[in-house]
Amino acid sequence: MNRLLYLLTLLCGSLAFGQTNPDVFIASIDTDEEGTTISGLQNLSNDPGYDNQPSFGTDNLLLYAGNNDGQTDIFQMHSRMGRKMRAGGSLAGGEYSPQLMPDESGIAAVRLDTTGLQRLYRYERSGKSTVLIPDLMVAYFTFYDANQIVGCYIEDETLNLFVHKLDEAKTYTLLKDVGRSFHKVPGQNSVSYTATNEQGQQDVYLLDMDSLESFFVTQLPIGVNDYAWLNDSELIVGSNSSLFVYDTFDKKDWEKFADLDANVITDISRIAISPSGKRIALVGIPK
Template identity: 35%
Template sequence: MRKFLFSFTTLLTAFLSEAQPNTDIYVMNLRRSPEGLLVEKPQNISNNDGYDNQPSFWTDGESVLYSKTLDGQTEIARYYFNSKNTLIISDTKQGSEYSPTPMPDGRISSIRLDTTGLQLLYAYKFNGNSEVLVPDLKIGYHAWIDADRIVAFVLGEPATMQIVNTKSGEATVVGKNIGRSLHKIPDSKDFSYVDKSGDNWTIMRMNPVLRESEEITSTTGSGEDYCWTPKGEILMADGAELFVWSPDSGWKQFADLSKDGITSITRLSVSPDGKKLAIAAE
């Protein structure tokens, strides 16, 4: 499929500052059968007008983080599956939080865009207290590689992929023309990203020490968001359809959520035990 490149700096600025899609967070059971993966019982856990997006499971799999729209801005929300309660963690009057992500030390990392235009990566405790993690870079997206380092989509002309040590502040450019979906690969020290330098986008893996990349597979469908299962499979969506990739079988469709009233799926996240799937969708 032919895909066209565009400025992600322009995209992210427009994305965070202009009208955002009316998305919700859906969570469903993810089950394995002799025929392959199955999804069951999709539930809208946000049920909210406005932009609810960027789900990320907590490390124990008992809750999920996401960005939730409240009073015209987004805050960090945590939904608990057992109680079905939602805890609002941040209450930032001067800005909005995006892409909340579990940190290795038990806190939450999140991009904060202030009303002044300042955009930085923060660390949040569950009482809402926060501190800047990376003071010198305008980060759009990130993933944790280990206890000290992240791989980050850094805005600029051009936008770059950088490995950042949040303790020392050292940052190294390791790529460009990448997508927003960055992930640590299960049972590996490597991370993955989408290479958009060609007409056909590819999911790549990089060793953060050697800083060498190799192709995993081409993306499927018209989207760019993906996630990993604990078994080393990749999930992607195209509209309401869900696809799974494995080294043995390549890409296969395994679900169509249009019957549940779900149309455009973007972000995806699988629980650490592989039994739940969270998506952002319209």
């Protein structure tokens, strides 16, 4: 496979046939005595191009990789101001997986240049960009804290799990052949990631950030690659137009959490949950 095409395939989310133009949707999570419901689902990006990889910086700030006249750039949505705007990017290439820096001083994103160079950058509000991890072809990542980045980098067309400490400018490679979904676990000293098991399905693991040891959590449903933490003990995934939850305390099977309007969204893939747990962002195909 052409190497640049391979990198684009990874960053665009290994989309299946028919999923070439996903949109970012947003909704509210409402909890009362009768249970939890999803309400107010709306298409946030509403664009014919590629819109994907949402992440909440705050409850009122959502970042995502969006189509900008054929190039993928960083977009942000401020719910209080009720507007969507381009947050940054480079004419030299496209940006993917944007996330607010833990100190809120800028936005981190993977940039794939037209030359094939791929690095993790920090974008300041002024528009200036600097490489966060030199000489590492980062594909996906998350911040554990302001000093530690957990994610995977590309080497020999595989994804390798790494922890990078910014204060030491040092990268620790922990495991080869992992998945694309990384999340700091709310209220815990761990980051979750996925790895392919012997049946070809994705298993979720917790990486203890003190010992750097990994612990098995559960297997994702068949065909699912993406998940998020609904809270400190429950995982949430999407399939078609439905959402499912796995409770790590009960350790039962995945249970249906919500049925969304199939006339609005289908083929749900990536999910992001706001810090308060009251908002959810979904990537799916608009109907």
